[in-house]
Amino acid sequence: MASNIKALVFDLGGVLLEWDRRSTTVLSPSQFLTIMNSTAWHDLDRGILTVKDACKNFSTIINVEPSVIESALDEAQKSLTINAPLVQTIHDIKSQNPDIKLYVMSNISKEHYKIIRNLDLPWSIFDSIFASGVEGMRKPDLCFFRHVIKHTGVDASQTVMIDDTVENICAARSLGMYGILVDDEASKTGTTLLNLLQDPLPRAQAFLESNARNHHCVVENHKDVVLKDNFAQLMIWELTGDENIIYLKWPSGKVHGAVNGHTNGHNGTSISSDVKNGLWNYFYEEPILASRDFPPDADTTSTAYVSIPSEYLFKVADVELVLDKMAKNIDSDGIMQTYFADDRPRTTPEVCCNILRVFYRFGYGSDPRIRKTGEWVVNCLKNDACSNGNRHYSTPESFLYFVARLHTESSPSPFSKELELVKEKLEERLNVPSNPLSLALRIFACQLVGISEELYRKDLQTLLALQDRDGGWPAGHFCCIGKTGARIGNRGLTTALVARILQKEREGI
Template identity: 55%
Template sequence: MDPKFKAIIFDLGGVLLDWDRQAVTNLPRSQMQTMMNSTLWFDLERGRLTLQEASEHFGKTMGIDARTIQHSFEEAQQSLKVNTQLSQVVKELKASDEDLQLIVMSNISQEHFRSIQRLDLPWSLFDFTFASGAVGMRKPDLCFFRHVIDTIGIPPSQVVMVDDRVENICAARSVGIHGVLTGGGSSIEVGQILRNMFFDPISRADVYMKKNAGNHLSAVEGKDIVIRENFSQLLIWELTGDAEIIYLKWPSGKAHAADTNMRIHLNGNVEDGLWNFWYDEPVLTTSEFPPDADTTSTAYLSIPASHFSKMADVQLVIEKMATNIDSDGIMQTYFQKDRPRTSLEVCCNILRVFYRFGHGQDSDPRITQTQEWVVQCLRNKSYVYGTRYYSVPEAFLYFATRLYVECNHEALKRELGSIKEALLERINVPTNALALALRISSCQLLRIGRHCYKNDLDVLRSLQQEDGGWPTGHIYRYGKIGAYIGNRGLATVLAAKVIRYEIELDSK
């Protein structure tokens, strides 16, 4: 739970309770709305009039029999039903922290308030109940908010208010209360907002990842297609250090899910070190699909060294990459002659492998052309629309940031120095959850001040869903048809990592 919040104020009508406007049969909706927005109605809500008196006043001013008006009030009252989804959220909030104060603050006459006591709200969980008809004030009167704050004894900066009227939220915020507007939003969305404000995002993400262990499938956006692929699983393994939650198909062709003790006997052939993107048969592409340098690089960068015995010696793979070049001397994506492709992001990951395993620029001139191309693309912002295989600029910026941080070559660091400026240009640009997590992670790796990406971080936090995971998002795509591919598991572990970093920073 966010320690800065110690109380939540809930409205009744439109929040914890819903009423059916179609239930009022004797008055047109327009007349009901006219009455409910009149000063007479406000006097009723402030307890200055009884229902009988209000009905008579409305009858005289509108030329309608008072009994018809009173019957309409009763129909509206009888149609009230508990919002079960938000009621469940209330129970979860109280169960998570017994010290959290839950408060009802509603514009409602005394007679109507007595009537709704029959409804199955978890009344016992609320520490205070403020009905406008009982206190003689109504929202958005500032005096009503100040009365509530004084009574509960909690500073307004530590209080959250949930209401469906914008004028009430505006008034609440004016006295320092944090307002959450429900108008137009579904109960699921409101519940998600509250869970994200009050529940620990890291533990929720861990529960999601473990619950779906071995089944963190990727999805093709806009199509009812899920796929198993190795690339996302390798990144998840690196980010979590937990092989129990992923599935993989190793270059030998053997697959495993949650089996870290698997034994594979390799003969040292380089083919045993070349990884394929696909775990299952390829989908929406050629049936025969070659291993690629991106998945291969990511494998050697992500898998703990203790598992390297299951793959060919990395030096054999480095030699293979170094000779797999195009006419410009740039290392290519696929280990297949009839697929001549180069990719910025793939080149970043290839270079990371060369530097990780002792083939820096001084000792291996074969990386010169590839390295120069990456630097040139960064300087000229050739990544701004994504690339053939990656759908968002954040993918290149993330992998280029990793190269910048990990390489031990001062000249390359200087040439990649503009990566910070490139990242700052992307701050606050709308994008999907996974790309947003990549952006923030890159900022953290480069020690960019959190004030720069605070809004992005707030957006990312808000995107955590009810089950604890983040939305799928996407960062890569099919080269030929352009369809986007994303993975909820990858988005979740990366989002959790950047949030954990901020929490740890606060604790120091």
């Protein structure tokens, strides 16, 4: 177990048990809510009032006959069902961590507690059950929490409270307990709890390996579209160093790591003098949501040359030919362009970052042909040009990530001092809500440029809480299709980023 948690405390209603609010047909939702917030209900919870006596009190509050209210409470009890996914998660946790203690702590009357004990919950798995009607106290009373902490013998800091009511979670946290509010699918099924208890790194690595050569991109609002690209695969290779989990189609048409799992590496034996063999296309297969004659681009090409080991690249094309092609592919301002096509005049700041990375990687950092491109990147950074993304990238983190890469890989350079501004820009983005992939790019960029772990700690906690049950992270998005603006993400890329973040954390880098 990755944490020092020794006890889990579960609520019943809304957590282990679910009830259908529509089942109480004799009372309106507002009437039900009114009586649940009354002091008479609190006394019912504490065992001070019986159900019958409480219903008499409720009758004076909502002007409904006591027998009708009692019938409504009975209907609510009969509608209770077991939260099977969470129960299965609890069994999994107990089997993996046999020493962990499990408890129930619930606001429930004596009579209703007797009824629900007949439900097919795995009662024996719990070490103790604290029912408010039996104990004479209720949540969020601090005395009830102190009572539970005392009787479990587990320190509050090593105890997790899982509850569906904000005020109960607040009370638990005020005493030092860790609180999980059950308010979404992840918390309802126990995924959030698993993420707290289990080491996320081996789960992430297992996800990457078990889905090898199936780390396809997804397109927002196009659920049926499977986008197979070279670009995300190259980024995953750079992050993981593992060529066995990705697939590529080389410019020559040869395939590396077929999607069905068969590996067909590049077997060329000599450097090609044809520059076309060094220009990469974004798409692995036929273009999707784009024109059929989609040309090779400087972004994918640059990423290939900074991601793939030299024993592969030097068998493809002479890098000097590729750099020369990029240097000549400029707009009227002297800035290197995105596509190797006369009919697509595009300049993109993120792409320029990656082009510059290639020039520095191969010892051409002082090449005068890159000066205007470098100056433009610096100006985009200074003036927050990408604060809303742009035609090809969907978030500001995409630009900041590639700038961070450039900054760490091009020092010393004529732009080194000015690129240090990326630290300030990243700090301004900390704790700003974003999608999972964008958030991962932000945190890894912070690590690259040496921002203190304390500053991005909250973002990292947010990101780790998003790990899915299979060990991977949601796809999120970071780039987009220029023609339509449809945003693109990739679960494998998000997961590879988080794995690198965790590795760097543990290495103290």
